[in-house]
């Protein structure tokens with residue numbers, strides 16, 4: 001599955017947000033078979049109303065949403081990369097994520113100390129990014145020595161790696177994140193393999209006070225401006241509200257949200273924003289036993305999509321029987337779609353579309 005790491009300075013609301021996520025996950029665990037929760041890892045269902053509609057039409061006994069993993073990555077403070085450097089556990093945790101949710105304090109509260117004595121989310125974002133830039137530079141300088149040895153030994157891959165490392169270092173030395181380096185398609189894989197902290201896409205999470213959750217405030221507006229200039233995304237949420245919601249049952253939660261002028265829970269928006277940031281899509285498998293959602297990256301071929309369910313499905317892929325979501329609904333299910341000629345047989349080169357309802361045929 002896809003993983004988002006939650007980072008931010010101390011006292012910005014990370015734990016509050018993470019607790020809300022894991023409480024929600026724990027509540028879901030009763031209904032869904034997959035939620036395993038470690039102390040700093042929470043798996044949450046990706047909310048998708050389409051799945052419920054599909055299940056209702058097909059009379060599926062069980063509904064299994066797709067999921068997203070959040071990892072609480074504590075330990076970032078100003079100067080963290082100096083001295084002892086960032087801890088190995090911290091670096092390992094953050095390297096393994098696909099994207100970063102960066103929580104920024106956008107609430108004023110004299111009772112909650114700010115580590116730098118003032119509330120300034122844009123400066124906080126820079127503080128954290130600087131630490132990550134330094135960590136990337138240090139790791140690259142170390143790795144570059146190894147690569148140079150291999151380059152001298154005539155290793156072709158090492159030549160490519162050296163070129164990419166130098167491009168990254170040049171950007172980092174200018175005080176900018178590695179994600180700003182333009183990477184060609186043929187270098188994309190080697191680039192990803194470098195697992196640079198600052199090459200991961202960032203979603204800024206503006207944590208505002210309860211009464212500003214629906215509107216945002218001047219601070220979150222500054223973050224929005226910064227995010228747009230960087231090509232990053234942002235969401236406005238109130239971690240406190242999310243924590244309260246996570247303790248309510250669904251009907252109470254809905255009432256509470258409408259009292260606050262909110263259409264949906266911030267966590268749902270956060271999960272969706274993460275989905276968009278990573279260019280993810282959902283396809284469905286629907287039958288009387290279960291209706292299930294699966295996550296793929298945009299542009300995934302049918303065999304690769306089958307591989308998300310099981311490696312054997314990908315290896316033995318023959319074809320995918322495909323019904324677009326809208327057709328499935330309009331035809332009131334698979335049988336109707338078949339009769340209306342809306343079920344297509346798609347081969348290996350088919351690029352799966354968001355919302356596709358699929359059956360895979362494969363050799364074993």
Ligand code: GDP
Nearest residue numbers: 010011012013014015016107109112208209239
């Ligand atoms: P972390 O250090 O980033 O994990 O921050 P915490 O989640 O522990 O929050 C630090 C403090 O700020 C706690 O006392 C929270 O209750 C408080 N806090 C978090 N979010 C909000 C908020 O939106 N408004 C206010 N007033 N306090 C908050």
